[in-house]
Amino acid sequence: MLQRFILIITTIIIWHLCILGTLARDKKVENLDKFPPSPLERTIPDPLLPNLTNKRELTPVELQNLKIDLDKLNQEARTIVQGEDKKKAFEIWNRELRLRRFLGTFAEVEALSRVGEIAVNENEREEVQYISQRLQVIQSDMVKQKSTDLQLWKSLGNAYQKLRLYKLGISAYQQVLILVKEQKDSLAEIDTLKNIGELHLSWFDYTQAANVYQKLLSLAINQGDKTNELEYLKQLAYIYTQGKQNQAAIDILNKLVEISTNEQNLTQIPTLKLAIAANYEFLAKENPNFRQKAFDNYQEAYTIAWKLEQYARAGEALNKLIAFYRSQKQITAALETSLILIETETLANNFYGLMLAYDQIGDIYLEQREYAKALTAFEKGLEIAQQLKYQELYFTKQIEKLKNDTRM
Numbered sequence: 001m002l003q004r005f006i007l008i009i010t011t012i013i014i015w016h017l018c019i020l021g022t023l024a025r026d027k028k029v030e031n032l033d034k035f036p037p038s039p040l041e042r043t044i045p046d047p048l049l050p051n052l053t054n055k056r057e058l059t060p061v062e063l064q065n066l067k068i069d070l071d072k073l074n075q076e077a078r079t080i081v082q083g084e085d086k087k088k089a090f091e092i093w094n095r096e097l098r099l100r101r102f103l104g105t106f107a108e109v110e111a112l113s114r115v116g117e118i119a120v121n122e123n124e125r126e127e128v129q130y131i132s133q134r135l136q137v138i139q140s141d142m143v144k145q146k147s148t149d150l151q152l153w154k155s156l157g158n159a160y161q162k163l164r165l166y167k168l169g170i171s172a173y174q175q176v177l178i179l180v181k182e183q184k185d186s187l188a189e190i191d192t193l194k195n196i197g198e199l200h201l202s203w204f205d206y207t208q209a210a211n212v213y214q215k216l217l218s219l220a221i222n223q224g225d226k227t228n229e230l231e232y233l234k235q236l237a238y239i240y241t242q243g244k245q246n247q248a249a250i251d252i253l254n255k256l257v258e259i260s261t262n263e264q265n266l267t268q269i270p271t272l273k274l275a276i277a278a279n280y281e282f283l284a285k286e287n288p289n290f291r292q293k294a295f296d297n298y299q300e301a302y303t304i305a306w307k308l309e310q311y312a313r314a315g316e317a318l319n320k321l322i323a324f325y326r327s328q329k330q331i332t333a334a335l336e337t338s339l340i341l342i343e344t345e346t347l348a349n350n351f352y353g354l355m356l357a358y359d360q361i362g363d364i365y366l367e368q369r370e371y372a373k374a375l376t377a378f379e380k381g382l383e384i385a386q387q388l389k390y391q392e393l394y395f396t397k398q399i400e401k402l403k404n405d406t407r408m
Helices: 002-034 060-082 086-103 105-121 125-144 150-162 166-182 186-202 206-223 226-242 246-262 266-284 288-307 311-327 331-347 351-367 371-388 392-406
Strands: none
Touching: 060 086, 060 105, 086 105, 086 125, 105 125, 105 150, 125 150, 125 166, 150 166, 150 186, 166 186, 186 206, 186 226, 206 226, 226 246, 226 266, 246 266, 266 288, 266 311, 288 311, 311 331, 311 351, 331 351, 351 371, 351 392, 371 392
């Protein structure tokens, strides 16, 4: 009886092991189907290659002939992809890429970059994956060999950039940065930092982007490069604003105002003041004490813009001031400012802004239950809407509603 029980148990165990083995094999097959091997890693004979017995290298003549043949393959693929046979085109490009490595690593990376950009534009995700895998293998080999080939590192960074593999691009350009610093090539250092900064921005990594542009700013100041100093300050103001580092943005913008004032270049000041005010307005969400600073900067932006006859900028500032007054229930001030806005938009020939200004005035009068004045404002708004052929129905409904509600 015991022997029979042991036999049953043994049979059940063997049966389970067989099932598990079958499932494992099926899983492997499934994974192979899901992740097919890269066509760039196939080691198949190619008629374009000469007989390479004893693993000999190609002669200069053979290399030149191969390059000519590969350029023809590239051109053939370009022609085919324009005829919308993308599968066939990329089969040809993959063949070209497999053979490009015989021409050296730099030639291969340049070709991978070229075809990778096409793959991205054509939304060929698998091709992008194959090319990115190959580039990472090349990069790994370069790191192991402690490569100091500056041209190759630049080419690799550019390839990653075209494939939109921003973090990998940054890692390649970091190596470029090390090499150009060793060579004390300040121009190449600046260009490389710009590339790294752009890649961080592409990844919306504002903290790292700010660090890079602070380094660029320091270099510009040390070199007395006033033009680039201004450009880097503007870029930092943008980066800090986007990264919600509003106080840092304000500090940079105030520096730009100071520079513009000292150089008697006042044209940019209204725009800068508007940006400062907007950052203070954001800070005021957490700390209401900043509201007054936002208001002061909007007011300064309006005053300077008006003097410079920058009526569009003046109108932008006035709209912000009106919103401020309304939020503080300072209705009289809001209405007075709205009348200035009407004049400003008229001088700017901004009929759309003028229409919105009358709508805003009508809305304020409605809140005050001054229906006759509200009606007049909406009627003037309708006149402009009819000229623009825009929002006519909205103003018509506002007027009808007012007349029905007040029986005018």
